[in-house]
Amino acid sequence: MHQPFTRPIAEALGANATLGRLLERLRESEARMATVRLVLPAALAAHVRPGVLDDEGWNLLVPNSAVAAKLRQCVPLLAQVLADQGWPRREIRVKVQSERA
Numbered sequence: 001m002h003q004p005f006t007r008p009i010a011e012a013l014g015a016n017a018t019l020g021r022l023l024e025r026l027r028e029s030e031a032r033m034a035t036v037r038l039v040l041p042a043a044l045a046a047h048v049r050p051g052v053l054d055d056e057g058w059n060l061l062v063p064n065s066a067v068a069a070k071l072r073q074c075v076p077l078l079a080q081v082l083a084d085q086g087w088p089r090r091e092i093r094v095k096v097q098s099e100r101a
Helices: 009-015 017-037 065-084
Strands: 049-053 057-062 091-096
Touching: 017 049, 017 057, 017 065, 057 065, 065 091
Parallel strands: 057 091
Antiparallel strands: 049 057
């Protein structure tokens, strides 16, 4: 039986300009997260996930309002660390992501 040709997802996304830009932003969001994770307290970092990166800002996703409150206290430090590492300035937005059943 002949297997249909399949392309790796990154290759398929890269072949389309719009999807390629989405992949770029996803990679940048992950790279920004790797940068800020180094300065977050380990207990806090364990609950923070990178989210959407757009022209206006970058979302950090957290599971509840208590984590969001603590992370918001760290936002000035995170912004400074990103700037020091040469990342373009973007507003850092903290978003509570509800649990999915």
